[in-house]
Amino acid sequence: MSQEILPARLSRWLFTTNHKEIGILYIITSLFFFVAAGLLALTMRSQLSVPDNNLLSPELYNQFVTVHGLLMIFWVLSPFAFGFANYIIPLQIGARDLAFPRLNAMSYWFYLVSGAAMIMSFAFGGAPDLGWTLYSPQTSFQFTPTIGLNVGAAGLILIVVSITMSSVNFLVTMFKMRAPGMKLKHMPVFPWAILVTIFMMLYAFPSFLAALLLLYVDRAFGTFYFSSIQGGALLWDNVFWFFGHPEVYIVLFPAVGLIADAIATYTRRPLYGSKYIIGSMVVAAIISFIVWGHHMFVTGIGLTSTKLYTVTTIAVSLPFDVMVIAMVESLVKARVRLKAAALFSLGAVALFVIGGITGVYLASVALDHALRGTYFVVAHFHYIMVGASIMGLIGGLYYWFPKMTGRMYNEGLAKIHFVASFVGFNILYFPMFLLLDMPRRIDTYAPNTGWATLNLMSTVGGFIFGLAQILLFVNLFASLRRGSHSGPNPWEAWTLEWSLPSPPPAHDFDTIPTIAEDGTYHFGSSPGYPNGSGYPNGSKIGNGIAYSHLEGQSPWPIVVAFAAFIFFLGITIGQPSNPNVPVTFQPFWPLVLDGAILGVIALYGYSKERFSVHEEINVESWPFREVPNVKLGIWTFLGAEVIFFGVLIGAYFFVRTNSPTWPAVGTLFEVRSGFAMTLVLLTSSLTAIMALVSAKIGSRNGLMASLLATFGLGVSFLYIKATEWISLGANGVFSVANGLPATSYFITTGVHGVHVFAGMLMTFYLLVNTLKGRYLKGDYHAIEHFGLYWHFVDIVWVFLFPLFYLI
Amino acid sequence: MNTTYLYLLVFAILVGSTDIEVNIVALYPPASSSVTMLFGIIALSYGLIVSILLGLAGMKALLIALFYQHLKYEPRSLSSWVLIGLVMASLLMSLVFIQLHVH
Numbered sequence: 001m002s003q004e005i006l007p008a009r010l011s012r013w014l015f016t017t018n019h020k021e022i023g024i025l026y027i028i029t030s031l032f033f034f035v036a037a038g039l040l041a042l043t044m045r046s047q048l049s050v051p052d053n054n055l056l057s058p059e060l061y062n063q064f065v066t067v068h069g070l071l072m073i074f075w076v077l078s079p080f081a082f083g084f085a086n087y088i089i090p091l092q093i094g095a096r097d098l099a100f101p102r103l104n105a106m107s108y109w110f111y112l113v114s115g116a117a118m119i120m121s122f123a124f125g126g127a128p129d130l131g132w133t134l135y136s137p138q139t140s141f142q143f144t145p146t147i148g149l150n151v152g153a154a155g156l157i158l159i160v161v162s163i164t165m166s167s168v169n170f171l172v173t174m175f176k177m178r179a180p181g182m183k184l185k186h187m188p189v190f191p192w193a194i195l196v197t198i199f200m201m202l203y204a205f206p207s208f209l210a211a212l213l214l215l216y217v218d219r220a221f222g223t224f225y226f227s228s229i230q231g232g233a234l235l236w237d238n239v240f241w242f243f244g245h246p247e248v249y250i251v252l253f254p255a256v257g258l259i260a261d262a263i264a265t266y267t268r269r270p271l272y273g274s275k276y277i278i279g280s281m282v283v284a285a286i287i288s289f290i291v292w293g294h295h296m297f298v299t300g301i302g303l304t305s306t307k308l309y310t311v312t313t314i315a316v317s318l319p320f321d322v323m324v325i326a327m328v329e330s331l332v333k334a335r336v337r338l339k340a341a342a343l344f345s346l347g348a349v350a351l352f353v354i355g356g357i358t359g360v361y362l363a364s365v366a367l368d369h370a371l372r373g374t375y376f377v378v379a380h381f382h383y384i385m386v387g388a389s390i391m392g393l394i395g396g397l398y399y400w401f402p403k404m405t406g407r408m409y410n411e412g413l414a415k416i417h418f419v420a421s422f423v424g425f426n427i428l429y430f431p432m433f434l435l436l437d438m439p440r441r442i443d444t445y446a447p448n449t450g451w452a453t454l455n456l457m458s459t460v461g462g463f464i465f466g467l468a469q470i471l472l473f474v475n476l477f478a479s480l481r482r483g484s485h486s487g488p489n490p491w492e493a494w495t496l497e498w499s500l501p502s503p504p505p506a507h508d509f510d511t512i513p514t515i516a517e518d519g520t521y522h523f524g525s526s527p528g529y530p531n532g533s534g535y536p537n538g539s540k541i542g543n544g545i546a547y548s549h550l551e552g553q554s555p556w557p558i559v560v561a562f563a564a565f566i567f568f569l570g571i572t573i574g575q576p577s578n579p580n581v582p583v584t585f586q587p588f589w590p591l592v593l594d595g596a597i598l599g600v601i602a603l604y605g606y607s608k609e610r611f612s613v614h615e616e617i618n619v620e621s622w623p624f625r626e627v628p629n630v631k632l633g634i635w636t637f638l639g640a641e642v643i644f645f646g647v648l649i650g651a652y653f654f655v656r657t658n659s660p661t662w663p664a665v666g667t668l669f670e671v672r673s674g675f676a677m678t679l680v681l682l683t684s685s686l687t688a689i690m691a692l693v694s695a696k697i698g699s700r701n702g703l704m705a706s707l708l709a710t711f712g713l714g715v716s717f718l719y720i721k722a723t724e725w726i727s728l729g730a731n732g733v734f735s736v737a738n739g740l741p742a743t744s745y746f747i748t749t750g751v752h753g754v755h756v757f758a759g760m761l762m763t764f765y766l767l768v769n770t771l772k773g774r775y776l777k778g779d780y781h782a783i784e785h786f787g788l789y790w791h792f793v794d795i796v797w798v799f800l801f802p803l804f805y806l807i
Numbered sequence: 808m809n810t811t812y813l814y815l816l817v818f819a820i821l822v823g824s825t826d827i828e829v830n831i832v833a834l835y836p837p838a839s840s841s842v843t844m845l846f847g848i849i850a851l852s853y854g855l856i857v858s859i860l861l862g863l864a865g866m867k868a869l870l871i872a873l874f875y876q877h878l879k880y881e882p883r884s885l886s887s888w889v890l891i892g893l894v895m896a897s898l899l900m901s902l903v904f905i906q907l908h909v910h
Contacts, residue, residue, distance in 0.1 A: 203895045238903050289898060293906070305906045623884035635885060639892035646896025654903060665832055675829050679822065686818045689875045693811060791875045795868045801825075802860040806832050 015553035017101035017611075018506060022108050023087030024404065027397070029108075030080040033115055034390075035469075037071035040064045042466050045428075049459035051447040061443035062129035063148075067118065069132030070152070073251065074159050075115045077385065078201075080393045081254030082166060085194045088400060089170070091497035092191050094179020094515070095619075096508045099172040099629045102554045102611060103165050109561030110162035117155030117565065121148040124573055128152040131441055133244065134215070136226035136236035141219045150219060150572035153212055158568060160209045167202040168636045170194065172629050178620040179496075181515035188495045189264075189274055193257025196281045200246045200253075200288065206640045208243035210647035211236065217747055220571075222737035225651060225747075230658035230740055237299060238654070239647050241292035249288050251385060253281055255392030256323060259345040262399050263327055265493040266342035267334035273326035280319035280326075287316040297368045306365055313363035320356055324349065339491070340414030344395030347422045348388045355383025358433065371436060378440050379432035387425060394421070394472065401476060402490050406502040407483030413475045420468035427461025496521055506552070512616070556606035563602050567595025607765065634785050638792050645796050648751060652744040652803065663741050665806060668734060669724070674805035677720050678797065681756075684713035685794045688787045695780035703775060703783070707767050710790070714760040721753055745804055752800060755793045762786050817874045824863050831856060 006014065016022060044064050047056045056064065086104065090097055098104045121127040125146040130138045138144060174195050178187070187195075214225045215236075225231045256277075264271040271277070293301060293309035301309075327349055336342055358380040361367045371377060401409055431454040438451050445451050489498040496513065497504070499521065513521040570591030613629075624632050656662055665671070687709040694702030725746070728734040736746040766786060769775065775783050834851050836843045842850040873879040878886050 203892065207899070234906075238899075238906070242899050289895060290902065293902065301906045305902075308902075308905070624882065626882050627885055632885070635888060639889060642889070642892035643896050643899075646892075646899060650896070650900045650903060653900060657904070665835065671829060671832060675825065678825050682818065682821045682825065685821075685871060685875050686814060689814050690811070693814070788876055791871050794875075795871050798867045798871070799861075799864050802828055802864050806828060806860055807857050 011553065014558055015105075015555045017097075017105045017552050017554050017557070019090050019097045019101065019104060020087050020404075020504065020506075020508075022104055023083045023085070025108055026079050026083030026086055026111070028083075029112055029115070030076050030083060031473075033071050033075040034080070036119065037068050037076060038466055038469070040068040040071070042462055044068065045459040045462040047443060048445075048455045050456065051445050051449070051452050053444050056443060058443040059126065059129065062131075062441065063122065063127040065441055066128045066131055067121070067152075070118060070128065070156070071115070072385070073132060073247065074156065075111070075118065077251035077389050077393075078163070078197075078254075079111055081194075081197075081251070081258075081389075081396075084190075084258070084393070084396050084400060085170065085254065087404060088497055089191050089194060090173065090177075091500060091504060091508055092188055092495050093174060093177065094182055094496055094509065094513050094521070095173060095177040095616075096512075097552075097613075098169050099177060099613070100169050100633065101552065101613060102557050102606070102609075103169050105554065106557035106560055107162045107165040107169065109558045110158050110165065110564065113561050113565035114155045114158035114162060117158060117569065118152050120569075121152040121155065124148040124151050133240060134236075136215070136233050139215055139219070139236075140227040141222070142227065147573055150216070151569070153216055153219075154568040154572045157209065157212050157216075158564060160205050160212070161564070163201055163205050164209075164637070164640055167198045167205075167640070168633045170198045171202070171636050172633045174198075175624050176619070176621045176627075176629050176632060177616060179513050179515055179521070180618050180620055181517070182620045183515075183622065185275075186515055186519045188257075189260040189271065189277055190254070190257035190495075192278045193253045193260075193281060196278075196285045197250050197253045200250050200285050202636065202640050203289070203643050204243040204246040204250065206643035207239050207647045208247075210644050210651070211239040211243070213751070214239075214648075214651060214747065217736075217743075223743040223747060224737070224740055225655065225743060228655065228740055230655045231651070234296075234299060234301075235651060235654050237296050238292070239651065241295045242289070242647075244295065245292045246285070246288040248381070248384065249284060251389050253285075255348060255389045255396070256281065258396040258399070259348055259392045260323075260327060261493075261495065262341050262345040262395055263330050265399075265491050266337045266339060266345075267330060268337070268492065269330070269334060271326070272330040272332075273322075277323050277326050280322040284316055284319040287312060287319070291316050294363060294368070297365050298372050310363055310365060314360065317356065317360050317363070320352075324353060324356070337491075338415075339398070340409070340411060340418055341395045341399035341491075343415060343418040344391050344398065344421075347418065348392040348395065351383050351387025351391060351425070355380055355387055358383065373439055373441075375432040375435035375438045375440055379429045379435075382429050382432070387429070391421065391425070397472070397476070399491070400497075401479070402486030403497055403500075403502050403504070405480055405483070406486055407479050407481075408486045408490060409479040409483055410475050413471055417468055417471040417475065420471065421465055424461050424464030424466075424468055428458050428465050429461070431455070431458045431461075512619075515620075554606075554609060554611055556602050556609060559602035560599065560606060563595050563599035565595070566591050567599060570595055628781070630781065630785060631788070634788050638788065641792060645751075648748050649799065649803065652748055655740045655744060659740060668728070668741065669745075669805050671805050673720060673724050674801050677717055678801045680713050680717045680720065681794045681797050684710050684717070685791050687713060688790045692780060692783050692787055695775045695783045696777070698777040700770065700773065700776060703770050704767070707763055707770060711760055711763040711767065714756055714763065717756055718753060718760075721749065749800060749804065752793070752796055755796070759786075759790050759793055762789070813874065817870050821867050821870060824867050828860055828863050831859060 013021065013025065016025075041064075043056065044061065047053050047061055086098070089095075118127075126148045128134065128149045129146075130144065130149075139149065174187075174191060178184075184192075214223075217223045218226050226233070226236050260271055260274065260277055264274075291309060291312045293305050294313040297306060297309070331346075336346075358376070362371060362377065362380065398409060398414055401407075435451055435454050435458075438445065438449070445455075486502050488501050490502075491498070499513070500508065515521050570589070570593075571587045573591070574586045574588030627635075687706045691703055691706035691710060694700075694706055728742075729736075734742050736742060763786070766775065766782060769782075834843045834845065834856060836851070836853055842852045845851055872889070878889065
């Protein structure tokens with residue numbers, strides 16, 4: 001695709017792979033969604049301002065509540081933070097870009113189209129209307145027969161894909177591309193916070209993806225995961241909250257890191273106990289994966305579980321105490337420069353304390369039973385998510401605005417913005433603590449409830465807070481043109497990004513800095529070329545990323561994302577909204593085919609594009625010094641896949657152990673059929689490893705034969721599987737929607753089959769390139785990377801075989 | 808050992824284990840009893856056989872990861888990385904089972 005058919009200014013933003021430009025795209029897009037979700041919230045507050053109001057219908061109110069929550073959580077909080085992470089982290093660790101620049105661009109475009117899908121869901125019979133938790137079984141087709149929920153679910157699936165790509169990219173970058181001498185201990189708190197956040201994303205989001213997948217097949221194919229007694233609400237609660245509770249910290253930690261670094265800057269002294277803050281984040285991240293049951297106290301999960309989750313929930317509050325104490329201690333006797341970023345940071349800490357303490361109340365089973373589903377909970381989590389996260393991130397915007405634009409904002413206006421936001425926020429949310437007998441998610445209330453005054457106050461606060469944000473946009477937009485020049489380091493900060501010009505050049509560093517043992521950084525002498533970059537015009541630098549914006553462009557990430565968007569839209573909007581039809585899957589095939597064809601073309605173009613990213617040498621890369629970037633990325637991705645399949649298998653265990661009866665071994669599936677498939681896949685693993693052996697010794701014939709055999713064995717596996725599926729379904733007794741044994745079998749083995757098919761596409765691609773003489777001797781890495789994936793698919797089957805055929 | 812022989816040896820173990828898995832199913836206790844007596848001295852319950860099957864599956868997965876995915880030869884940090892995913896997945900399943908057990 002030629003990039004010359006578009007104006008350079010447009011193609012620069014559409015095709016960019018530069019981390020700073022992608023960071024700016026993330027920030028601007030997340031602010032757009034912030035405004036959209038905020039307008040929904042203000043409309044809801046208007047509806048609740050007086051009793052018996054009919055500004056919004058109950059249906060529309062529920063849709064607004066749900067989409068507001070989903071947009072804020074998935075499309076505002078994390079992407080806002082990752083806009084900063086994209087822009088700042090490579091600068092803070094001394095890297096010239098992320099490890100996989102095109103993957104980074106693709107993450108952004110997936111994020112954008114996923115948000116578009118969520119907003120478009122309003123146009124398809126109504127957006128999701130069940131709250132952001134999408135509780136089952138209300139989400140079943142029987143109770144919510146709207147296509148809008150499917151489209152919204154497609155948006156969620158697409159953003160999880162985006163997040164997974166980002167997680168892999170950032171992890172590899174931060175572990176493998178730190179400047180020489182920059183040990184992990186030298187990283188500021190913000191990169192640490194992002195690192196911990198990514199770790200949680202990587203292991204939490206696959207659970208959500210699996211939950212969404214099961215929800216989708218329930219709705220599209222009429223399966224029974226969430227509409228049966230054996231699965232139902234409890235299964236959804238488990239797989240959702242395994243993701244959902246870490247998600248709270250996922251949206252919080254970037255702001256914590258940012259606040260910590262801002263406090264150090266504006267007090268002009270090292271952060272007190274920064275190691276304890278980082279350690280506390282790590283501890284809280286780990287514990288966050290074993291507290292999800294406290295969201296299920298009222299589901300009757302049993303006394304043992306209740307005790308367990310009470311203890312873990314109280315335990316997880318302790319690391320946050322350490323963080324707050326360290327930050328407060330940093331302020332003791334400090335002469336704080338009360339710039340806007342400092343004010344927002346300090347305000348965020350204060351609001352976080354209120355939100356955190358009220359959260360501990362909910363760890364108590366007795367209080368949780370009383371407060372669950374009331375406005376007290378709404379107040380609590382908004383103090384965390386808006387008070388701590390959004391306020392902290394807005395502080396970040398003021399903090400790094402001079403670095404990103406080279407201009408100063410209007411400090412006075414920014415301080416007014418803070419005061420209005422802080423006051424408005426508390427008028428908005430504090431009354432909700434007092435509304436502890438008012439159920440959340442109700443569209444109106446009677447005059448005699450006594451809730452009117454507090455609701456009116458809350459609405460007034462909401463408008464103050466909302467209108468205050470106009471000051472932010474006016475200030476920053478005006479400052480872009482008229483702000484005074486900031487210089488490289490207006491805050492006299494110590495972290496590495498402030499050593500660069502504002503805004504930094506496209507290639508970031510003329511010379512990669514070296515970090516001394518005490519944490520100070522040094523730059524080598526620059527050749528000093530006339531263009532000011534340190535490099536002659538037209539030259540490539542470092543990891544091969546050109547310093548010119550245009551040279552680092554790729555059109556394929558946006559095309560891949562757009563293809564995925566069309567494809568998912570096709571498989572969601574074609575479904576008729578008829579609750580009387582038990583199996584209702586009717587995709588809109590033209591869109592599905594268009595998306596698939598465009599996707600294949602885009603992926604082919606992506607793979608053929610000459611876009612080399614070389615790994616730097618001599619960088620700090622402990623603890624993965626000997627592991628190449630791509631290999632670490634694949635292993636990281638496989639780690640996420642472990643969770644994804646773990647949840648699918650866990651769902652199978654869940655429904656099976658909850659079922660009073662289950663078909664005996666050999667009565668449904670032929671053991672010999674499963675045995676044959678197992679032998680085929682095990683053999684394909686042998687041929688895949690022999691392909692690697694052949695590639696390493698330079699045997700083209702051996703490589704061809706091994707890859708061909710792997711491909712053939714993959715075809716054989718799918719053929720046997722398809723035969724089994726057809727024979728099982730032929731008599732109509734064992735169809736996908738015919739009970740949980742059928743549901744769990746078809747879905748779990750089906751997802752595995754899709755993985756096999758994807759592996760075969762990779763094999764085909766490798767075969768074509770092998771014919772052209774590639775992958776021999778030193779060029780074997782693609783074969784090795786394919787093998788890692790293929791063997792993983794084999795490992796999954798090693799477990800599926802006994803689970804479905806022998807037990 | 809020559810790597811090719813090593814890969815073939817691993818393959819042989821994998822196939823052999825699968826053969827054991829398939830044949831062990833024949834030892835499930837009959838409807839009239841809770842255990843199957845093996846050689847007249849070993850009592851195999853349904854739970855024990857399931858545990859053996861899952862243990863064999865785990866062993867096969869480990870062999871593939873160690874020798875075909877070369878985790879045995881990679882830095883320990885990378886193996887630990889993979890282990891984290893397994894721990895997380897196991898955690899989810901374990902806690903859900905606790906809930907099921909007491910529900």
